[in-house]
Amino acid sequence: MGKAQILIIGGSAAGAAAAAKCSRLYPEAQIKLVENGDYVAFGACELPFYLSGRISSIDELQVFTPEKLADKKKIDVFTRTRLLEIDKRKQECHILLADGTEVHWAYDKLILATGSNARSILQPAIRASNLFALKNLADGQAIMRSLRQHTSAKIVILGAGYIALEIATALLPRVAAMALFNRSDLPLPGFANPARRMVLESIQAEDKITYHSYSELEDFSMRDGRLTAIKLDGIWQTADIFIEALGVIPNSAVAGAAGLRINADATIACNRSMQSSNANIFAAGDVTHGWHRLSRRPFYFPLASTARKMGRVAAANLFYARENLPESLGTTALRFLNLEIARTGYNAEQAKTLCNNLREQQLQTTDIASLMPEKQPLYWYLVMQRHPQRLLGATLAGSIGAAARINVLALAISEKIDLGQLRRTDFLYAPEYSPLIDGFELIDADK
Numbered sequence: 001m002g003k004a005q006i007l008i009i010g011g012s013a014a015g016a017a018a019a020a021k022c023s024r025l026y027p028e029a030q031i032k033l034v035e036n037g038d039y040v041a042f043g044a045c046e047l048p049f050y051l052s053g054r055i056s057s058i059d060e061l062q063v064f065t066p067e068k069l070a071d072k073k074k075i076d077v078f079t080r081t082r083l084l085e086i087d088k089r090k091q092e093c094h095i096l097l098a099d100g101t102e103v104h105w106a107y108d109k110l111i112l113a114t115g116s117n118a119r120s121i122l123q124p125a126i127r128a129s130n131l132f133a134l135k136n137l138a139d140g141q142a143i144m145r146s147l148r149q150h151t152s153a154k155i156v157i158l159g160a161g162y163i164a165l166e167i168a169t170a171l172l173p174r175v176a177a178m179a180l181f182n183r184s185d186l187p188l189p190g191f192a193n194p195a196r197r198m199v200l201e202s203i204q205a206e207d208k209i210t211y212h213s214y215s216e217l218e219d220f221s222m223r224d225g226r227l228t229a230i231k232l233d234g235i236w237q238t239a240d241i242f243i244e245a246l247g248v249i250p251n252s253a254v255a256g257a258a259g260l261r262i263n264a265d266a267t268i269a270c271n272r273s274m275q276s277s278n279a280n281i282f283a284a285g286d287v288t289h290g291w292h293r294l295s296r297r298p299f300y301f302p303l304a305s306t307a308r309k310m311g312r313v314a315a316a317n318l319f320y321a322r323e324n325l326p327e328s329l330g331t332t333a334l335r336f337l338n339l340e341i342a343r344t345g346y347n348a349e350q351a352k353t354l355c356n357n358l359r360e361q362q363l364q365t366t367d368i369a370s371l372m373p374e375k376q377p378l379y380w381y382l383v384m385q386r387h388p389q390r391l392l393g394a395t396l397a398g399s400i401g402a403a404a405r406i407n408v409l410a411l412a413i414s415e416k417i418d419l420g421q422l423r424r425t426d427f428l429y430a431p432e433y434s435p436l437i438d439g440f441e442l443i444d445a446d447k
């Protein structure tokens, strides 16, 4: 291969994975990685552990510094550098460099890994020094600085999805009071309702946290550049720190302006090679969609696990179609205080869109042998198809260590394993790790 020009925009999970794969596959190519922020190849998923203090320095969240990525992978890395525009016809990108100069860089192949932006109901109207999202390392540092200014902060978190709950778990020991505001009566949308109720009960058992469902943000008040209170459904809520954790929106505006096909959910439309509607432009990560293993249709999975795979697949397919993106199940886990919750596949509501011979099963086992003094309950919520007998979705909730079992269930769904076969599997028994009869052996669409 000659000196092909590969340009990758976005240096987080998808962009960094794409860049690393390109450097292996195309050692002769010139590879440029463009990142708007200061960091590349960083761990966004680990940010809650930085907030809790378990990870002590932001530097520990960088898998590669820009210099190390450039040195080890032979990639030209440009931080504080932004893609402004794409000219598809000329195969050229209009770029704003860190020193303020604007350049036009030609590309043979372009990978858009511009990720997502934090969804916000306050930020469009308000610029406040104590209003945050948690999306990247700069956000994490800003929240930390604000926490250091308040020894006994009162904090409001808007949202109650998995990231909101991870933030709540991280910050609870550091704050005096915490209020979670969510649009629904139960936290953790998308998870099975019984697990959501368990999370709510855990919240209610904590003196320092309150949970509120609301329908409308009505007003806010500011003083000296700081947000002092927000009014939700007629009630004013004051706080020292406000964090929005309301999910993400694909960051596809530049791609859309260039005339690439954009889906209704704002993702860049791609085929299974991660190729966009333009043959020389690929997309990867939160800015695009994956495919659901069960429906086999496009589905939005804003997860690092999927973003990394997409980056690698996009890189592999730049010059020849070699690989299809594997389908995903949206397997996710989190810890909320001392409760671990994990899910994979469909919840009951989603499963109804797939078939109608459904069966839901709820099980309670112990997490380790029932004779062990430290055993804890483990709850299983399963959605199955009766004919053929297959698992479509699962949620697990229990104490520390419960979440890891979800991978077996993800495999069973992904490989369409017959439930009888699953029950006959030779599962581990060791008192410290499992009960004599583990939940896997009890999953049954006929009971």
Ligand SMILES: Cc1cc2nc3c(=O)[nH]c(=O)nc-3n(C[C@H](O)[C@H](O)[C@H](O)COP(=O)(O)OP(=O)(O)OC[C@H]3O[C@@H](n4cnc5c(N)ncnc54)[C@H](O)[C@@H]3O)c2cc1C
Pocket (backbone or CB within 6 Å): 009, 010, 011, 012, 013, 014, 015, 034, 035, 036, 037, 044, 045, 046, 047, 048, 081, 082, 083, 084, 113, 114, 115, 116, 117, 134, 135, 136, 163, 251, 254, 284, 285, 286, 287, 301, 302, 303, 304, 305, 306, 307
């Ligand atoms: C707190 C938290 C916890 C999480 N936990 C998990 C977890 O446990 N498991 C999991 O799988 N996922 C988790 N995620 C989700 C995961 O982090 C994202 O799915 C992943 O970061 C997506 O990677 P990405 O590269 O597609 O996009 P992003 O991380 O959004 O990065 C996109 C990058 O592109 C850059 N960029 C955007 N536009 C431009 C432009 N015009 N020019 C130049 N650069 C640009 C941005 O600066 C950014 O760095 C978590 C996320 C957060 C915030």
